[in-house]
Amino acid sequence: MTQRITTVLTLALALTIAWGTLSPPGGAGIPWPLSDKQIHALAFCLLVLPLSLTRPASIRWLAPCAFAYGAAIELIQPFVGRSAEWGDLLADGIGIAIGIVPGLIRARLGRAA
Template structure:
């Protein structure tokens, strides 16, 4: 059963707060209240997988643009972290972001196959 044509708007209402949450969690001091998976790289992969999946659902006609935009967003986060005294910019973090985007892209493919009408919205 295809979802409502309004579904992308609903996903946008979820996607943009997720973008803001990833930005804030990436820039605030890590101790003592930042939630974590226990490994910095898995935090990146999980966050960017969620961003890719929600971004694709929010903008189903542009998955490539969503992917590139989120990869650039990951690079921006690394640059911004280099200006803090308590975070550090790392190339491996950007690689973890890219892996997360690929995982989210794969999940997005599965979702698009389940609800093909969503890609046309």
């Protein structure tokens, strides 16, 4: 993937996360096979994965920015009829950690070669 594609994909994922987490609760009525916390972790894993794979050096700023994004969402949620939960932020952080691992591995393998 080129840098432009991964950047656009990351921004699209960020907007999708905002839409999903800031929409009124129960809007879609679709039963998910994952729990709320699993969805948070998966969403934030997917958010950081493209850039961490294509630009491992971006992890230094990407992970903190993604975590701050998750925190901002939690702060905004009470204003849109949703509840803010520390558990959601923890799940976001776990997802971010999982999502950067492939990039860290790629960076390490690149240095070893």
